Amino acid sequence: MAEKPKLHYFNGRGRMESIRWLLAAAGVEVRRGTLLYEQVPMVETDRMNLVETRAILRYIAAKYDLYGRNLKQQAWIDMYVEGLKDLSDMIMFFPLSLPEEKEMNLEHILARATTRFFPVYEKALRDHGQDFLVGNRLSWADIQLLEVILMAEECKPSVLEFMARISHIPTINKFLQLGSQRKPPLDEESIETVKNIFKFERGMFLKNMSTIVAEY
Amino acid sequence: MAAKPKLYYFDGRGRMESIRWLLAAAGVEFEEEFFETREQYEKLQKDGRLLFGQVPLVEIDGMALTQTRAILSYLAAKYNLYGKDLKERVRIDMYTDGTLDLMTMIMGGVFKPLAEKEETLASVVKSAKTRYFPVFEKILKDHGEDFLVGNKFSWADIQLLEAILMVEELDASVLSDFPLLKAFKTRISNIPTIKKFLQPGSQRKPPPDSHYVALVRKILQF
Numbered sequence: 001m002a003e004k005p006k007l008h009y010f011n012g013r014g015r016m017e018s019i020r021w022l023l024a025a026a027g028v029e030v031r032r033g034t035l036l037y038e039q040v041p042m043v044e045t046d047r048m049n050l051v052e053t054r055a056i057l058r059y060i061a062a063k064y065d066l067y068g069r070n071l072k073q074q075a076w077i078d079m080y081v082e083g084l085k086d087l088s089d090m091i092m093f094f095p096l097s098l099p100e101e102k103e104m105n106l107e108h109i110l111a112r113a114t115t116r117f118f119p120v121y122e123k124a125l126r127d128h129g130q131d132f133l134v135g136n137r138l139s140w141a142d143i144q145l146l147e148v149i150l151m152a153e154e155c156k157p158s159v160l161e162f163m164a165r166i167s168h169i170p171t172i173n174k175f176l177q178l179g180s181q182r183k184p185p186l187d188e189e190s191i192e193t194v195k196n197i198f199k200f201e202r203g204m205f206l207k208n209m210s211t212i213v214a215e216y
Numbered sequence: 217m218a219a220k221p222k223l224y225y226f227d228g229r230g231r232m233e234s235i236r237w238l239l240a241a242a243g244v245e246f247e248e249e250f251f252e253t254r255e256q257y258e259k260l261q262k263d264g265r266l267l268f269g270q271v272p273l274v275e276i277d278g279m280a281l282t283q284t285r286a287i288l289s290y291l292a293a294k295y296n297l298y299g300k301d302l303k304e305r306v307r308i309d310m311y312t313d314g315t316l317d318l319m320t321m322i323m324g325g326v327f328k329p330l331a332e333k334e335e336t337l338a339s340v341v342k343s344a345k346t347r348y349f350p351v352f353e354k355i356l357k358d359h360g361e362d363f364l365v366g367n368k369f370s371w372a373d374i375q376l377l378e379a380i381l382m383v384e385e386l387d388a389s390v391l392s393d394f395p396l397l398k399a400f401k402t403r404i405s406n407i408p409t410i411k412k413f414l415q416p417g418s419q420r421k422p423p424p425d426s427h428y429v430a431l432v433r434k435i436l437q438f
Contacts (some may be wrong), residue, residue, distance in 0.1 A: 048303065054285065055309035062302050071293055075279065078286030083268045120267060 005045035008033035012094065015053045016041040018147060022057055025143045026064035057081075061140035073135045080121070080133055080141040084148045087117050091151045106155060113152045121145055220391040221246045221276040224260060226435065228428040229324060231284045231423045232272045234316065235374060236420065238288060239413060240413035242295035248419065257435050285316070292371040300331055304366045311372040315379040318348055324380055326424045327433075337386050343416045344383045346431070347395050352376055369407065377404045385423055 005023065009016040019041060023030055033044065043050045050056045061067040061077070066075045080215050090109050097105045124133055133141040221239065226233040227250040238396055239246050251257050251271075261269050265280040273283045277294075279289045292298040292308070299305045318340065325336035364372040380401050383390050391398050405414060413420055 030368070046303070050306060050310065052313040054313050055306055058289075059302065059306040071290060072277070072279065074293070075281060075286055075290040076316070078289055079267055079281065079283045082283035082286050099255055116268060116284045 003045075004029050005043050006031040006033045008042040008044070009040050009121060014041075018053065018088070019056055019060065019142060021143055021147045022060050022064075022066065022140060024157055025138070026060065026066060028060075028064065057140065062160060066138065066140045066143070068135050073139075076134045077139050077141045080124075081144050083117060083120065084144050088114055088144075088148045091148070091155060093156070109155060110151070118149075118152075143193045218277075220244075223248045224273040224275075225271050226251050226428070226432055227421070228424055228432070230424075230432070231320075233421060234284070234319065234378060235272060235274060235287055235291065237374050237378045237413070238291050238295075238297070238371060239411050240419065241407070242291070242297060243409045244295065246419070251435050252431075254435050256438065267276075288312070288371070290314075290337070297369070297371040297374070299366055299370055300368075304370075307365050308370050308372045311355075312375045314348055314351070315375045318344060319382055320380050322386070323424075326429055331428075334364055341383060341387045341390060344379075344390055345393070347388070348379070349397060350358070352400075353394045353396050356400060362400075371401075373404050374410070377401060382423075 005028065007016060007019065020030070033042075040055060041051070041053055043056050045059075068077050087109070090105075090112065094102075094105055094109060121133065128136075130136045131143065131193070132138055161216060223232060223235065223246055225248070236246075257271075259268055260271075260273065265275075265320065266273055267280070267282045270282060272282065272284055272287060274287050276290075281290060289298075299308050303393045321336065321343070325333050325340065327333075328336060352364070359367075361367045363369050364376065377400075380391065380397065393402065404410060412418060
């Protein structure tokens with residue numbers, strides 16, 4: 001029997017959360033590792049130590065057949081996922097905002113989500129009328145979108161029909177139930193932990209969007 | 217005969233440069249349309265060809281591809297520069313994610329106010345010397361092969377060369393402690409398609425100057 005992948009990270013969402021989601025949706029159980037290595041997230045699987053969030057996600061998506069059936073579908077999945085990354089990064093780092101910037105940052109996130117990002121996915125689903133974003137079957141794009149919708153909803157609650165539809169998938173439902181591997185949003189205590197590990201200062205949010213420059 | 221891929225961007229490096237490198241290295245001819253006015257850009261947005269309202273845009277195989285990494289992945293796979301199996305591919309992804317991050321820092325750096333820009337670019341050079349280049353030097357040392365992955369030319373090699381040249385523009389001595397990377401640079405630069413791309417008159421773009429920065433600010437309005 002194949003060995004379970006081992007996830008190395010701190011005990012919070014951060015950049016590992018998307019990986020947990022993808023593995024959960026694929027029905028893959030994981031083991032928890034420790035913060036040993038210089039770069040995180042790090043996933044030990046198939047006798048490799050994988051780093052770089054995107055590389056890890058792509059590998060899992062391909063391995064568990066969540067990456068489309070051909071190159072064109074893969075390109076669409078990549079486009080949808082890449083589009084979400086900007087938004088999810090903004091939300092991920094929102095708790096680290098300076099207190100005086102919190103409201104402005106929140107408005108910015110919500111404006112982006114509702115005018116630039118979510119309409120694209122709404123339109124894609126409406127245009128082809130299928131349940132999933134690409135190729136009429138579950139893919140990494142759907143899982144990533146669900147994750148980001150839920151993150152955005154934690155910022156500001158609202159009901160979206162897409163979320164209700166995709167949550168009927170058994171493995172995702174299991175993950176959403178209590179006691180699953182899903183981590184809560186970053187709270188005060190976790191923020192302190194993250195700050196100490198990565199030596200972040202508050203106010204890093206929105207400054208270095210593409211690459212967070214952190215030392216530890 | 218298939219139409220040539222068409223690239224829509226500013227007349228400068230930015231996020232399109234890695235795509236130009238990949239196409240050129242693969243020996244694929246491509247056309248380019250450059251934005252000179254805000255109106256041109258808005259028209260593209262209104263036409264609905266920009267999925268998230270952003271460029272780069274590459275029209276290829278009947279698709280309007282956006283999102284830099286999605287485009288690069290597609291091209292790498294299409295032109296057989298993505299390894300022979302999933303395990304080679306994930307290694308290529310790991311390496312290219314790293315080099316692309318490094319280059320994106322430089323790209324973003326040029327838009328900052330002067331003092332911050334200098335700080336950013338200095339920090340990029342430091343990152344290259346202490347975090348990125350040592351990793352690639354070690355990879356080459358460990359397997360002793362000519363290319364980063366699978367003993368075969370791939371997207372990872374193209375992008376590493378591009379990153380090396382870009383950092384050298386900031387600090388010419390950056391490879392002084394990395395003999396294998398020096399040899400790698402020479403070797404990959406001599407691959408015929410790349411050699412051609414490195415010559416004057418190719419579609420390779422020059423480093424960003426104040427004119428480029430002003431143009432992009434005008435068109436993207438920031």
